Amino acid sequence: GENVEQHPSTLSVQEGDSAVIKCTYSDSASNYFPWYKQELGKRPQLIIDIRSNVGEKKDQRIAVTLNKTAKHFSLHITETQPEDSAVYFCAASISGGSQGNLIFGKGTKLSVKP
Amino acid sequence: KAGVTQTPRYLIKTRGQQVTLSCSPISGHRSVSWYQQTPGQGLQFLFEYFSETQRNKGNFPGRFSGRQFSNSRSEMNVSTLELGDSALYLCASSWGSVAGWSGYTFGSGTRLTVV
Numbered sequence: 001g002e003n004v005e006q007h008p009s010t011l012s013v014q015e016g017d018s019a020v021i022k023c024t025y026s027d028s029a030s031n032y033f034p035w036y037k038q039e040l041g042k043r044p045q046l047i048i049d050i051r052s053n054v055g056e057k058k059d060q061r062i063a064v065t066l067n068k069t070a071k072h073f074s075l076h077i078t079e080t081q082p083e084d085s086a087v088y089f090c091a092a093s094i095s096g097g098s099q100g101n102l103i104f105g106k107g108t109k110l111s112v113k114p
Numbered sequence: 115k116a117g118v119t120q121t122p123r124y125l126i127k128t129r130g131q132q133v134t135l136s137c138s139p140i141s142g143h144r145s146v147s148w149y150q151q152t153p154g155q156g157l158q159f160l161f162e163y164f165s166e167t168q169r170n171k172g173n174f175p176g177r178f179s180g181r182q183f184s185n186s187r188s189e190m191n192v193s194t195l196e197l198g199d200s201a202l203y204l205c206a207s208s209w210g211s212v213a214g215w216s217g218y219t220f221g222s223g224t225r226l227t228v229v
Contacts, residue, residue, distance in 0.1 A: 001173070032215075034217060034218075036218075042222075043204065043220040043221065043222055043223065044157070044204070044218075044220050045220070046217045046218065049217065089156065089157060091157075096215070098210040098215050099145065099162065099164070099169060099170060099210070100145040100146070100147035100162040100164070100169075100170070100206060100207075100208050100210075100218065101147065101159060101162050101169075101170035102147075102159065102218065103159055104149075104156055104157040104158075104159070105156065106154075106155065106156035107156045107157075
């Protein structure tokens, strides 16, 4: 089955710096890659996603890139703010995101220092 | 529009007992997925139910089971509880087809403690 590796497990940056979180997946049939943000004590929330027919997607300060050949995808956050502090999870699915069977990485705890 | 509702929010059970957790999805969402969240393992996929049928299953032992009712509400059951089952259990509902997907909306979770 699918396996998703996520790095780093913790990341500390200064406010205004950029943050990059990387994930690799094992199943070349995976075709949908979302990212979720989970603030302390709250539920995970979708922040951005990408499908395998797209190499990059951007939404304001966040962007995701996908390299299908290398089977890895990354989350980029620019101009980080203290409210970006949270745990970020990447995930992969072979169902194009049409079925609820996402496989998640173990998460990255991002701390943004003011 | 009501969100995903999970009950109860907290549970304390004794090793060897069994437990049932409930999840009510967003109205119109026919898919309900269950995840176990622990500090060391992150979010681990348990199973997904769609139209009262288990559509996908993760790598958990048979002690973990679930079902879905005709109104899309779902329950998961854990029998013969072990200390390692202590975790936050999250359910997520979604709506989708090959043409598009709503993405997961997660509930607030049920915090299960096994003593």
